[in-house]
Amino acid sequence: MYADFGLFIDGAWVKSGQQSDVISPVTETPLGRVYTAAATDTARAIDAADKARAALLDMGGFGRADALHKAADAMANRAEEAAQMISRETGKPLAQSRREWVLAVDQFRWYAEEARRIYGRIIASRVPNGRFEVTKDPVGIAAAFTAWNFPASLPARKLAPALAAGCPVILRPSSQTPGVAMIMIDCLRAGGWPDGAINLVVGATADTYAPIMKAPRVRKVSLTGSTRVGQEMLRDAAETVKKVSMELGGNAPLIIYDDADLATALDMAVPTKFANAGQVCVTPDRFFVHESLHDAFITEFTKRADALTLGDGLDEKSEMGPLINARRLAEITAIVEEAVQDGATLHCGGVRDSGHNSGYFYRPTVLSNVTDQMRVFSEENFGPIAAITSFRDEDEVLARANASSMGLSAYAFTRDPARAKRTVAALHAGMVGINSFALAASEAPFGGTNFSGLGREGGSEGIEDYLDTKLAQIVF
Known part of the structure; x- marks a missing residue:
């Protein structure tokens, strides 16, 4: 080769x-x-x-x-x-x-x-x-x-x-x-x-x-x-x-406001989160979902994540491949186990994929009841983990989203243009996507702030x- x-x-x-x-x-x-x-x-x-x-x-x-x-x-x-x-x-x-x-x-x-x-x-x-x-x-x-x-x-x-x-x-x-x-x-x-x-x-x-x-x-x-x-x-x-x-590195927040188009957010968030098995610096790590949509979002997100087909990338049917090496697999395993021990709820995944006798395959994982202080939420996990929490109002979620030393990317879904404008102005990140995750383009500047x-x-x-x-x- x-x-x-x-x-x-x-x-x-x-x-x-x-x-x-x-x-x-x-x-x-x-x-x-x-x-x-x-x-x-x-x-x-x-x-x-x-x-x-x-x-x-x-x-x-x-x-x-x-x-x-x-x-x-x-x-x-x-x-x-x-x-x-x-x-x-x-x-x-x-x-x-x-x-x-x-x-x-x-x-x-x-x-x-x-x-x-x-x-x-x-x-x-x-x-x-x-x-x-x-x-x-x-x-x-x-x-x-x-x-x-x-x-x-x-x-x-x-x-x-x-x-x-x-x-x-x-x-x-x-x-x-x-x-x-x-x-x-x-x-x-x-x-x-x-x-x-x-x-x-x-x-x-x-x-x-x-x-x-x-x-x-x-x-x-x-x-x-x-x-x-x-x-x-x-x-x-x-x-x-x-x-x-x-x-x-990044530790991107994703905010799902109460007026978001939930179907569109799910259609876009699931493939984005699990692309390259989550090993993407701009992928959303911290999911903030308004309390009015929280349960419905988790139910549907979990269903879609658990249905993804894992396999060799050379197989056209594969939707998610493996982690890159044994070290990354061990780190992801430890992060999830620690979160569950600290009180997070595991909805799917959390284990090495049993359908493969070799390879660093880890099941798409969805966690809720996470706190902002848990490692799975406060640090970049760089793996197929969606850590989900709820919020009540705009000021609260923007403050929590900005409570990170990282500032690469951030995302929000809303149907309110005024709220979108406020969110872009308030988020501390080099790149912000509103109803979109498409930030990487040759004609646009790519990069972050802070750490x-x-x-x-x-x-x-x-x-x-x-x-x-x-x-x-x-x-x-």
């Missing part, structure tokens, strides 16, 4: 001297072995990226736009191959994998056009015969660190704006899902980029992350990962004053973190 790839350094696939297994979350057995980087390989990638800086700049925005469109065309032609790889490595259903690859392709198309629109401006000067010119320059080498749960869309969100801006990039994907990134890098080659403009290293922290963070020539790092890792990266980036953007991260990916904002602003005072 991985034999045609390897590390990608200075325009070529490299077979390193080290290898590691990639484990299937469905079978718990190796999918194959990938070449992993030594620290010397990462150093070579940094050197190659440094050499590519001038050539990338010489391409100009229009040249980089053409190259990104060619890469997107190549990705579109390999869509089914990529979707199969996503499902093999993550276990998620093929329908979700196919959509993810489409969204990844769209990132490259969007930023191809943004490459043509890196604008400066002219400012009148107080100096006689003078003017200020403001221009945007690429920051330099960018490093991208991505998580396993969206192995196509997360790298695309970083590679596309970096290349559009003219930054050579080093991608370090999760070691649990390297094959998806390898297909994407192979597609990018169709753009005819200068050698060293795109690099990929996979491997241990000491051999990949550490050399990148210590290198003064790496000027920008972007992370999608946990808050703990983000805090560590911020400390490490300070040593060489790197520009940093990061999308970290959920810094900066934005997507939209016209997404390229800014890869550009430095330069001011010139010109007098004639």
